[in-house]
Amino acid sequence: MKIDVDRTKCVGLGLCEAADPEHFEVNDDGKLMLVRDSFTEDERRAVEEAVRSCPTAALRIVGALS
Template sequence: MRVVADRERCEGHGMCEAVAPTLFRVADDGITEPLVDTVADADRQLIALAVDSCPVQALRLQSS
């Protein structure tokens, strides 16, 4: 499983980074970027929480 960030939709609120700072960061351009390509089993719950926290639904989980 991997997380996908829609750069067109992202507004840089940073909720994903606040929830999971080791897995996301808001870049200098104000758009979020996942810090991992593939979601580890240990991080699935945290990733799901970060995806759900996005106020503009710019994040989604995708099967590998």
């Protein structure tokens, strides 16, 4: 599974980073950086929380676990 970011919607508030710093980081310029764009089933809960925390709906989960 992968994390997809709609950069046209992301405003860099950092709520995703607060929810899951293993996958998300807002840099000094206020731009979201994906630390890792894929995740395991064990990490899914944290990623889903980060996706839900985004007030602009800029994040989504795509694909399936292999």
